[in-house]
Amino acid sequence: MSLKNIYRQKRFGILVISIWILVAILAPILAYSPNESNYFLPPLVPYGEHTIDYKNAQSVSPFETQNVNSFYSRHWLGTDELGRDVLAQLIHGSNTALLVGFCSILIASFIGIFLGLIAAFFGDHQWEITRRKMLSSLLSVILLFTFLLSIVPWTIEGVNTSEKTFLTIVFFIFTLLFFYILNFLMKKYSSRLLQQKILIPLDSILSRLIESIEALPLLLLLIAFSSLISPSILSLILMISLVAWSGIAKFTRAEVLRLKSSNYIDNAKSLGYGDFRTMIKHILPNALPTLSVSIAFAISSAIMLESTLSFLGLGLQASDASWGALMASARNDYSSWWLAVFPGIAIFLVVYSCNSIADFISKDDHSGYSKRT
């Protein structure tokens, strides 16, 4: 199964996604008001996301006669209540969707793949560390959290960001130093008890963690987060990645458990390869095709979540164009159907394409990839 194969079978999905990515990247050039900014090319849509066309306020339908000068400056998909062009908002909203969908899942898959990999690979009976290291790392983590949560002045008014950043970095370095010094001192002076090795049931711990995150309803968790934290794209990305990693980790764990019992891993072990080399070079590349399924599904669900949150008014600030927020404006005025229809089509197409590609890979997986191993 190669990219070429996917392209042949799922031409529509690939086409939609590449158009979406292209539009999202080129959004500032595609839709801007010539009065506000100027690029070397005339825009496709002569309205920005915030440009208010006073002559066409109060939700003008795309089929109505519009109060515009020329064919070029017509509102092809209508306007919203304030007179903002729907198409321009759609174009800029694709930017938000791309950013949230890809960045959050990028972070989530880093966390998820890493944790799933080590949980499955080391299992419950392989990870041994000395009591001394355990103790010093626990103390350092506690120290770091104490510093980050209660010493760094996050909530205090009138403290500038550079001071907060500086303090955070200083505390990180300080904790690292603390860890090494503590470890060193214990190594030199401590009793036998601390030098003993103990088993860490890594798999059990991580599985419990994954289970407990899966246990809480996702949307409930996100709504709880977003009603508590001031909304911005960054916080939205962090929130979604914090809840989305568990699914990817679960998937990774199952896949790595399956691969771990194959012959070539045994061979790698008997050749004396290190754990991390085996994990990164031998297991991960073979697990990736299957993982890409869960990642693609995760991207589509992240986009869905972002638009749902924005629809409920919890996602982003009003200044960020978003497909969900655009649809929320249809709720104020049910007769302007174009506000509901077009953003929905955009969301549907993107989500459908991601899903269909993921579905295709998952079906193809058994024929294509198991042969290579």
Place this chain on the structure above:
Amino acid sequence: MLLYFIKRLFLFIPTLFIITLFVFALLQFSGGDPALNALERSYQESYDISNDAKKIRAYRKSNNLDLPTFYFSVQRLSSCDTLYRFPFAAERSRAEALAYATGDWSLIARLDDEIKKRLNREQSDTKASHLLMEILTAKSITQIKASFAQLSLTERNDGLDELVNELNCNHWRIKNYIPTIRFHGISNQYHLWLTEILNGNFGNSYIDRLPVSIKIKEALPITLIISLCALLIALCIAIPLGIYAAYYQNGWLDKICSQLFFTFYALPTFWVATLLVVFFGAGDFLEWFPVYGIGNPPEEANLLEKFKIYSAHLALPIFCYLYGGLAYLFRHIRRSTLEELKQDYITSAMAKGLSIHAILWRHSFKKSSFPLITILGSALPALISGSFVIEYIFSIDGMGLLMLEAFFSRDYPMILSLLLLGAVLTLFGMWLADLLYSFADPRVEIDDSKKYHKG
């Protein structure tokens, strides 16, 4: 094996304990002021600004908000140790900012005491009292100094000037970077809340002072009706279609259903719901269905009329509810039926000459329906929590809308109870599913490492 399930039931306790801690911490870091929210809400009834402070104090006292949050707290050495006693958010942020700026809260406390003493001596509405008030509300050292400079132009300030001069002495502010643990004993918000919960009292909602349990009791049946109807209909559609699609694999039924349900899966619920409202409800197109609430039939209406009214109101929400799940159920049943059909016992049943419907339903479905138990178990919390979006769009006063309202207005007792309820239901659903599964399919063995082995 029963012992295993009982053991797992006891494992709920630490998990729930951790969840309460987590939720409580989340609320603490969230900011926002429930007392102020409640006050703003009461303004809509009667506008009376004169006893704001009194009201807020009383409110905080009655809701235990004037107590420390937890058994202990980790703070900067410089910070104010009784921050929770300040009734106003502005006072709290001022205390924090000044303590951080000077590196010593006691200095600010002494200054404030001195100024309050002076204020009592001054007549009100003089320029001096005005400046003193300015110092009491100033949020930075420079502001304090500016007000003080003006004050010292007019009169002598015996104790004050030393204190104000001291403000800038501490350039290193080392106390800001030293953490301390402060213990508050059992008279704290978390402890009181937990004991109340253990006594079965979930507290009163901040919004309308009604007990949380009553509000949940009112909302629960509505959500349950909708979600159970949706679930039943989805099962009735998905099971036969899934089974026959698997039997006629790659036939027209299979292709159409797979494609259709796959498309459904990608449709955002809120979009479908909005479109339904726009095109079949309140828009300019077809006004077939009412789109607000669940209907309110008159008392004397007979059963048929009541049913008519309710079903007209609930048709659209139920449709929105079920279409997304259809794809999931359909795929699951189709896949497991496909697997079953490859088994030997199906071949032997066919060889025996049983009709294909009998084989599909009596033999294959019986086995392939076991995984459905797990799905239904994990759907339990979703059944009860409802869907925020659907209830929001159709204005149904169910659990979803209750949660949204609680989150929007920082109704702490409500949020805590609902999150706790969600967690309990999720854990219980998983537990119940495992239990039922092991009864339904005795081949499943659960060994010590808590993993299933089918054998």
